[in-house]
Amino acid sequence: MTASISDVRSVVSQTFPQSLNELKDLVRIPSVSWSSFDPEQVARSAQAVSDLLAGTNLFEDVFILRSQKSDSKELGQPAVVARRNPAPGMPTVLLYAHHDVQPPGDLAMWESSPFEPEERSGRLHGRGAADDKAGIMAHVTSLRLLPELVENVELGIVVFIEGEEEFGSPSFENFLSDHHELLASDVIVVADSGNWNTETPALTTTLRGNATFKLTVRTLDHALHSGMFGGAVPDAFMAFAGLVSSFYTPSGSVAVEGLHRSSVPTPEYSDEQMREESGVLDSVSLIGDGHVLGRLWSQPSISVTGIDIPDVANASNTLLPSVSARISVRVAPGQSASEAFSAIQQHITEHIPFGAIVEFEDVNLGEAFSTDTSGWAAQSISHALTQSWDQEVVNMGVGGSIPFISSFVSAFPNAQVLVTGVEDPDSRAHSPNESLHIESFEKAIVAELLFLVDLNSKKP
Ligand SMILES: [Zn+2]
Structure with a gap:
């Protein structure tokens, strides 16, 4: 029946x-x-x-x-x-x-x-x-x-x-x-x-899955006067910023080899809708390539969600010896979180500027x-x-x-x-x-x- x-x-x-x-x-x-x-x-x-x-x-x-x-x-x-x-x-x-x-x-x-x-x-x-x-x-x-x-x-x-x-x-x-x-x-x-x-x-x-971790970047064994050494000795933030830039193409797509994309059919949805729902500022462009929903649903993304450096009020004329950050990778369906973590880990090891030392801690994976x-x-x-x-x-x-x-x-x-x-x-x-x-x-x-x-x- x-x-x-x-x-x-x-x-x-x-x-x-x-x-x-x-x-x-x-x-x-x-x-x-x-x-x-x-x-x-x-x-x-x-x-x-x-x-x-x-x-x-x-x-x-x-x-x-x-x-x-x-x-x-x-x-x-x-x-x-x-x-x-x-x-x-x-x-x-x-x-x-x-x-x-x-x-x-x-x-x-x-x-x-x-x-x-x-x-x-x-x-x-x-x-x-x-x-x-x-x-x-x-x-x-x-x-x-x-x-x-x-x-x-x-x-x-x-x-x-x-x-x-x-x-x-x-x-x-x-x-x-x-x-x-x-x-x-x-x-x-x-x-x-x-x-x-x-x-x-x-x-x-x-x-999407996720792989988040704490990354520490070190260039110096102690802080240095930025006037005495700046220009010859790299500070840790400089190395970190160069590394973060290497994560993306100029249009903001993820450029890390080994982080997969998949593809899923997407319903009708325009860039304008995304602009409106996200509140992105008028002069700011969206990032990535392909259908705007596909970027969220079936492509990876990488975001720095927290960073430990001196705050502006306490800034002194110092080259920073180390920087720690929380990095969040969203993993496209079809790729395992551990495989995605290995890909970003390898990318970081190979792309860190100036031979800076990197350390990975507090890795959290979700499929x-x-x-x-x-x-x-x-x-x-x-x-x-x-x-x-x-x-x-x-x-x-x-x-x-x-x-x-x-x-x-x-x-x-x-x-x-x-x-x-x-x-x-x-x-x-x-x-x-x-x-x-x-x-x-x-x-x-x-x-x-x-x-x-x-x-x-x-x-x-
Ligand atoms: Zn609920």
Whole structure:
């Protein structure tokens, strides 16, 4: 039995007011996962999510679980997990979202209280309204309605609602290995990204990886008077600046051999849009080559994000003996982070001016991600999104990295990972006045329910 799009829309719309109210109740819990905030609120929100999942009547047990952090003996924040095993031969889908939120930041910047949700012009405002409590409610609602649309729920279902995503998921790796069997699945839906806009759905199909490190450049064994020695002896900043210039072509593309580019199709998007959204100053040109979105989605980039040198107020007439900087390399999908790090390391060693000494420390690697959109689950969810929005789905790249997605990929290498979400370009996740486009939320539920109904009829 397959339900039609109008059946699905109608069951969703009947209970949508309830889902919206339950979302508001979740937003009222200030579940900030940062260590300086009250962990009691994260525990409260885990309990609320657990109650919602129990209410779907699909699971015998709903667990609230914690694992030890990777970098200390402390336990991470509580995650909520429920599992229902599949009928023989049927696939298992894991539905991921997170119930923790970012701190509200400057309260004066909010037009309404961050933890008292308010509806204004078709949007629900509040911290976590979009990122990612609406993701949780999309899962809960579609699971609650699934039995109304299929004869028997034969699909295996795992729900995994993390409690510390906004704080860098410190216990995530341990959690995946501690509960590997409980979480095992064929398809993983990560509802923590967004749509192209409020009219157009998207599947996030690529994410760049990252390789960041601290670089120290040395030219002298001690500081020297810049008048006595400047002009004959190189200071460390001079060597560093020359090195940084060698990273780029004159137009600002990355010029480091061994840092790969890939190519992905890009939706319509103009240079003017990029200028407007980024706030680049009028006289300043954009950098790079190729389609402007391709530069973000499928090409590498290199940025210096911090530098230790004397500040202007304390400048003396001195040649600097050493400079340290944090360098961030975004890695194109298709290249491993360690390979990218080796490429930049080799470039730096070969291009450092004047034979200056270089040192690499604090290397941090995160893998890029790309979905095989020809997989059966990717096809099914793309079809569901297109039907629900009544608009062709866009395969969207993201220039940033979501490191926990690569942890999923390495823990469950055979699973298809699908990245969806409820956000849109105006959601302002992490910023003051975060909001959810309420109609997009309903469409996201319709799409997820259509997808689950379709999966329930599949034997891969
Ligand atoms: Zn999120």
